[in-house]
Amino acid sequence: MxxxxxxxxxxxxxxxxxxxxxxxxxxxxxxxxxxxxxxxxxxxxxxxxxxxxxxxxxxxxxxxxxxxxxxxxxxxxxxxxxxxxxxxxxxxxxxxxxxxxxxxxxxxxxxxxxxxxxxxxxxxxxxxxxxxxxxxxxPSGDGPPGLVELLEEELSAAVERMDALAADHQRLKHELAETNSGVLALYVQLEERDEQLRQAHGRILRQLEDALRPPPVRVPGLELAVHYEPAEKHAPTGGDLYDWFVLPDGTVHITVVDALGHGLTSTRSALNVTHAVRTLALEGHSLESIVARTDEVLATFDHELMATVQLVRLDPRSGELVLANGSHPPALLVRGDGDTRLLEVRGRGIGFPLPGSERLLRDRLDPGDLLVLYTDGLTESRRDPREGEQRLAKAARRHRHRPIEEIPAAIAEEMHTVILHPDDTVALTVRRADTNRGG
Structure with missing residues (x-):
């Protein structure tokens, strides 16, 4: 049959x-x-x-x-x-x-x-x-593996392949060291091959990283850009993550997360937070409740998760700005005339005692104003976080008129001129388009 x-x-x-x-x-x-x-x-x-x-x-x-x-x-x-x-x-x-x-x-x-x-x-x-x-x-669970598990499997396979190639490379180098005058030429060839493999490995890792980090949303009236910098160049994944999307009413939602730790484990934790927040937001839960509800959802299967989180809602038509916070560094608002202000909201993050945002902070983004969201790797690269916040305000004021896609990296470069303890860093900027400015 x-x-x-x-x-x-x-x-x-x-x-x-x-x-x-x-x-x-x-x-x-x-x-x-x-x-x-x-x-x-x-x-x-x-x-x-x-x-x-x-x-x-x-x-x-x-x-x-x-x-x-x-x-x-x-x-x-x-x-x-x-x-x-x-x-x-x-x-x-x-x-x-x-x-x-x-x-x-x-x-x-x-x-x-x-x-x-x-x-x-x-x-x-x-x-x-x-x-x-x-x-x-x-989604993953008792059924098929989820996206993070598949990405981890691909990353693990790439690492295993690199380890095997590196071991083979070391063996060949040892054998060549015992040979005659041809050693130098062969060694140079192997070094070139090793560099090619490192570059190929880096491309694979960047592709996997791109799958986790969404490009800026395109919304009329707003300019958005982001810069991510890992604590270690050879491990370009970590617990600093972000998400942004447009809600059915036309407002833009932005999530910034900093999960405890480094590497793939913290990446999975941060991804769980962004997915939970996105789901709750699209289901229509109030912004003030989402931090606490995210903790409630994730506590059942990730008992070790600890993460700070900041949530932002922005109406591109009116410029109305609403923030909720869970133990995350304050956002920075840079006015068109250069005046700066930290937007501080008290709250406790995911996995913290009594998680949730204590209130909502409301403000307005006027044409030409710049909003800077970030993780603590940007301001705590030196000993004093408050000093880092002051330096951040000066850097953002100095670079606020540059093309939006250049601003986050320019701020990060200026902030990291001296790094005492490197950490993963996200710098995200939103500028409301100034219709009075030329070109």
Whole structure:
């Protein structure tokens, strides 16, 4: 008795983060190797990026891997041969996508569409009655691994590969040290190869980091930019994270989180906080209650989590500004005339006793005003945090008229001229557009 045909599953995507997440989970479920999985995600991201950045949706069609079927003449179904088939449709693209140099080569289809057919180790999803699209969006728990677990697995695989290459490199260097006059030339070649591997490793880590750190939202009337700097250059992930999105009423929500610790564990904690805050905000919970409710939600499965958090709501039309805080450093408001003020709100963070924001602080961002949000790595690089806040006010005042995308990095560079104890740093700036200023 022949197996029933597998219907393709189609999902619509409006963001690179959503597309990457769906692909990673589909690839994991199909049993693809970790390397093939992130190559597929990076390739699809590169092809779809121009469309999604232009605000046009893309459509992802997948066919799970199944055993090959043949008819009496020996002909088989091309999509049912043990391969995961992924088709990316871009019906609104003005021209066909470029496919040169993709990490995982793709086949070009008629029109603005491409396909990847990847041999898979598992056919468990063959003939499944569940929707691949819905499964790909489920959170982690007792079921399939979540996004952070998949990213950790990919990062671990990259680190293991680098460790193996480094061990091999050391062995070769030891053998070459015992050879004759050819040692120097071979050593130079190995050093060049090692540098290439370090650069490749860095690119992989930056791609994984980008999956966790969303680009600025585009909102008429507002300019937004962010700068992230890890405490250690070779470990570019940490507990300092941010999130920003537009609520249904048109206001912009911004979350800044600083989770205790460094590395992947603190990254997971910070990501849990941003996801919980986003969910509660989109469900319509009041801003004043979200810090406490986030602690209540996360306390059931992350008992070690401790994080400071700052929440900001900004109406781009009126400039109305509302802040809630949980043990986080105060925001800095820089007026168009250069006057500065710290926006301090008392409260306790996630995992602290009696968590929650004690009140809401309300203010207004006028045209030309600059709001600076940050983590303590920006102001506590020296001994005295208050001295750091004073230096921050001077730096922000000095750089406030620069293009918005330059301001966060310029402030961080000035603040970190002397670093006594390095820490992960996020510097995020929001400026209300000044219609009276030229160009």
């Amino acid at each position: 022949s197996e029933s045909p597998v219907k393709p599953q189609t999902t619509t995507h409006h963001s690179l983060a959503g597309l990457r997440t769906t692909l990673r989970r589909l690839a994991h479920r199909a049993g693809l190797s970790v390397e093939t999985r992130y190559r597929l995600a990076l390739s699809a991201t590169r092809v779809a990026a121009p469309e999604l950045q232009a605000g046009r949706p893309v459509f992802l069609e997948t066919v799970p891997p199944c055993p090959a079927e043949t008819d009496g003449a020996g002909n088989g179904d091309g999509d049912r041969d043990g391969r995961l088939t992924v088709r990316l449709h871009m019906p609104y693209a003005p021209h066909r996508p470029a496919l040169d140099g993709l990490p995982l080569p793709a086949e070009r289809l008629p029109g603005p569409a491409v396909v990847w057919r990847v041999p898979a180790a598992s056919s468990a999803s063959c003939g499944s009655s569940g929707s691949s699209a819905s499964s790909a969006s489920e």
